[in-house]
Structures are given as C-alpha cells and as structure tokens.
Amino acid sequence: MSDLFDRSYTCSICGNEFTSKQVKTSAVRAKERKKDFHTIFSGENPTHYGVICCPNCGFTQFENDFKKELSAKCKTTIQNTVTKNWKSQDFTGQRDLQTAIKIHLIALVNYTVMQANQATMAKLLLRLAWFYDEMGNEIDNKKYTQLALDAFIKSYEVEKQDDEEGKELEVIYLIGELNRQLGNYKEAIRWYEMVVRHEFAFKNRLIKTYAKDQWALAAEQYNASK
Numbered sequence: 338m339s340d341l342f343d344r345s346y347t348c349s350i351c352g353n354e355f356t357s358k359q360v361k362t363s364a365v366r367a368k369e370r371k372k373d374f375h376t377i378f379s380g381e382n383p384t385h386y387g388v389i390c391c392p393n394c395g396f397t398q399f400e401n402d403f404k405k406e407l408s409a410k411c412k413t414t415i416q417n418t419v420t421k422n423w424k425s426q427d428f429t430g431q432r433d434l435q436t437a438i439k440i441h442l443i444a445l446v447n448y449t450v451m452q453a454n455q456a457t458m459a460k461l462l463l464r465l466a467w468f469y470d471e472m473g474n475e476i477d478n479k480k481y482t483q484l485a486l487d488a489f490i491k492s493y494e495v496e497k498q499d500d501e502e503g504k505e506l507e508v509i510y511l512i513g514e515l516n517r518q519l520g521n522y523k524e525a526i527r528w529y530e531m532v533v534r535h536e537f538a539f540k541n542r543l544i545k546t547y548a549k550d551q552w553a554l555a556a557e558q559y560n561a562s563k
C-alpha cells in the first residue's frame with residue numbers, strides 16, 4: 338500500500354482545483370534528528386511535500402500559506418511574474434530529493450516576489466540547506482545555510498516573534514547552530530549563551546539542553562581550529 342495519499346487544493350490565483358500527494362501520518366518514520374532540527378526519514382520524507390504548487394499557474398507556497406486569502410496586490414504580482422513565465426509543470430505526484438529541491442526553489446521565487454517576511458524565507462532556505470546536505474552537495478549546503486542564517490538574523494532583529502510557543506528561543510538557538518556549522522565558533526557561542534540565559538529558557542528545556550551541548554561542541558571546535 339502506498340505511503341502517500343491525495344489531498345485537494347484550490348489555487349487562490351487561478352482557481353484551479355487539483356490534488357497533490359502528502360505522506361500518511363502512519364507512514365512517517367523518523368530515523369535521526371539533527372541539531373538544526375533536520376530530520377532524516379527512513380521512508381517517504383514529509384518535508385519534501387511541505388510546499389504546494391499549482392500546476393496550472395505556478396503559484397507555490399507552504400501548505401498553510403497556500404490556503405490563505407491573498408491581497409489583490411499580491412495576486413497581481415504573482416500573475417505578472419510567476420504565472421507569466423510559467424510553463425505547465427506538475428509536482429503533484431511523488432517527490433524525490435531532486436524534485437523537492439526544484440519545487441522549493443520555485444517557492445523561493447514566489448516568496449521573493451511577494452516580499453514575504455524573513456521568518457518564512459528563513460524556513461524555506463533552511464529546508465533547501467537540508468536537502469543539499471542530504472544530497473552531499475557541500476557547496477550549495479553552505480550557500481543556503483548562510484542565506485538561512487542571514488534571514489534568521491533579520492527576522493530576529495526586525496520581526497517581533499510571538500513567543501507564546503518559545504519561537505524566539507528556537508530562532509536564537511538556530512542562529513547559534515548555523516553559525517557553528519559555518520565555522521563561526523565564537524559567534525555561535527554568543528548566541529548559545531543567549532539561549533541559556535534567556536528569561537524563557539525554562540519554558541523550552543529541550544532547546545536549552547541543545548544550546549548547552551552545542552556550546553561545548555563549538556568551544557571544542559574553536560580550540561581545535563586555533
């Protein structure tokens with residue numbers, strides 16, 4: 338039996354009704370969870386299916402955003418940029434890693450022309466960094482890790498996080514972790530320390546533990562790099 342099923346969507350740009358594959362919850366098998374929240378799956382990877390693309394007009398968004406109402410200005414922008422250049426392509430079936438990268442790059446174009454917030458850009462760029470990591474493409478992994486880091490910093494500095502769910506703590510932690518991955522050990526430690534000393538650190542013990550562990554690792558790596 339297939340691990341995938343069809344979910345129905347209606348495109349807010351062109352009105353097209355279509356189905357796109359998603360992974361059944363019962364079929365999701367996490368094998369490993371990395372310290373940047375990158376999960377490795379043993380079967381179908383639900384992250385590959387996180388963005389929805391209308392085959393008719395190219396409108397591509399994270400699933401939750403795909404269902405949202407769009408402003409008239411936003412619709413016109415998508416029609417005049419994405420749709421105008423769209424050659425009918427279908428990403429509604431099963432998605433391997435290559436396809437996932439392709440569709441996330443299309444989402445990146447969509448969100449860029451829509452001038453999406455930095456938190457959304459960061460989420461998308463981080464996923465691309467994960468995909469290139471899975472592929473063993475070190476150059477593009479580094480490129481998208483750096484772009485994700487820049488977006489997380491902008492998001493942290495400019496966009497007020499709604500910290501009800503400890504999101505700000507996660508962002509601060511990720512800024513530390515992505516800095517460490519890029520070899521900026523001293524900078525990484527500065528952000529990990531912010532997590533540990535954060536007034537809401539008690540609310541998210543997992544992140545606090547991660548920050549302590551990765552702080553120790555970054556200190557080790559810094560000493561080894563001298």
Ligand SMILES: [Zn+2]
Nearest residue numbers: 348351391394
């Ligand atoms: Zn459409």
